[in-house]
Amino acid sequence: MIIVTIIKIEITMNSSIKRKNSIRRERILELLRSNHAHPTADWVYDQLKKEFPGLSLGTVYRNLKILEEEGKLQNIHGGSTFDRYDGDLSPHHHIICERCGCVMDLNAAVDDSLFRKAENETGFQLRPSQITLYGLCPKCLNKK
Amino acid sequence: MIIVTIIKIEITMNSSIKRKNSIRRERILELLRSNHAHPTADWVYDQLKKEFPGLSLGTVYRNLKILEEEGKLQNIHGGSTFDRYDGDLSPHHHIICERCGCVMDLNAAVDDSLFRKAENETGFQLRPSQITLYGLCPKCLNKK
DNA sequence: TTGTCTGCAAAACATTTGCACCTAT
DNA sequence: ATAGGTGCAAATGTTTTGCAGACAA
Numbered sequence: 001m002i003i004v005t006i007i008k009i010e011i012t013m014n015s016s017i018k019r020k021n022s023i024r025r026e027r028i029l030e031l032l033r034s035n036h037a038h039p040t041a042d043w044v045y046d047q048l049k050k051e052f053p054g055l056s057l058g059t060v061y062r063n064l065k066i067l068e069e070e071g072k073l074q075n076i077h078g079g080s081t082f083d084r085y086d087g088d089l090s091p092h093h094h095i096i097c098e099r100c101g102c103v104m105d106l107n108a109a110v111d112d113s114l115f116r117k118a119e120n121e122t123g124f125q126l127r128p129s130q131i132t133l134y135g136l137c138p139k140c141l142n143k144k
Numbered sequence: 145m146i147i148v149t150i151i152k153i154e155i156t157m158n159s160s161i162k163r164k165n166s167i168r169r170e171r172i173l174e175l176l177r178s179n180h181a182h183p184t185a186d187w188v189y190d191q192l193k194k195e196f197p198g199l200s201l202g203t204v205y206r207n208l209k210i211l212e213e214e215g216k217l218q219n220i221h222g223g224s225t226f227d228r229y230d231g232d233l234s235p236h237h238h239i240i241c242e243r244c245g246c247v248m249d250l251n252a253a254v255d256d257s258l259f260r261k262a263e264n265e266t267g268f269q270l271r272p273s274q275i276t277l278y279g280l281c282p283k284c285l286n287k288k
Numbered sequence: 289t290t291g292t293c294t295g296c297a298a299a300a301c302a303t304t305t306g307c308a309c310c311t312a313t
Numbered sequence: 314a315t316a317g318g319t320g321c322a323a324a325t326g327t328t329t330t331g332c333a334g335a336c337a338a
Binding site for chain 3: 163164165166182185186201205206209225237
């Protein structure tokens with residue numbers, strides 16, 4: 001007789017860390033919710049330094065990361081830490097993986113009125129007909 | 145008699161540097177034109193190291209910057225060196241200045257079919273209904 | 289008590305820069 | 314001869330991490 005025992009180990013990906021109350025973290029979130037200037041970590045640090053004189057920049061970064069993981073705020077930049085270059089100057093869009101930083105081209109027609117509207121509304125001079133989308137690439141989705 | 149002499153000094157903004165031939169720069173451009181994987185500076189360095197054993201990473205960066213200034217290639221990332229955070233999770237778009245890194249919100253309807261098409265074509269899982277545009281903000285345009 | 293949070297300083301990381309020498313024009 | 318170009322190493326600026334002590338559950 002053969003007995004086969006399969007032990008199924010479930011690994012919870014949504015890191016099952018039990019977060020404690022952290023006043024600093026709370027305040028960081030409040031600060032970001034009440035400010036639409038898309039602050040940097042350093043700006044947050046400067047603000048909260050007044051409130052918590054001993055505050056450390058490391059704490060700000062750690063908490064921003066936690067809040068991002070919890071989905072309570074978003075990091076606007078792509079995730080990749082290094083610049084990527086493109087020798088193809090024809091109009092095309094980019095789609096960037098927030099985890100591994102890989103970039104794919106995307107050929108799709110986007111109504112030009114969007115760009116005109118954006119330029120009129122914001123006063124920006126835009127890269128012509130080029131949008132960037134962020135997300136997770138197939139490889140990183142599988143690893144998840 | 146009063147003689148007034150006005151000397152008009154024209155400052156050419158398109159930096160009037162006379163570029164010399166540089167084999168390294170030529171090869172960097174060729175490499176980027178023939179490769180659609182959106183390489184990083186480091187990747188370029190590794191490739192050309194075979195060809196120019198004494199090559200320095202600084203040279204790669206310097207030439208990438210020059211080629212970008214000359215409009216012969218584009219840097220896909222935003223330009224800002226620091227991350228920016230957003231506590232507003234409602235669907236809205238971002239428009240980022242490549243020079244100073246400032247971020248503005250953009251409220252505009254973008255046809256959802258774009259996102260569906262992008263996901264189908266690339267296999268990415270996208271940030272919902274969010275696009276990013278790059279360009280120069282009004283302040284930086286004035287400084288130019 | 290346990291696991292999380294924090295400050296501090298050092299490390300990591302991509303990118304830039306100063307300097308002395310080399311090279312194209 | 315002169316203005317760029319290059320290699321090297323050091324510096325820069327942002328973000329991460331190791332550690333020991335503090336704190337919340």
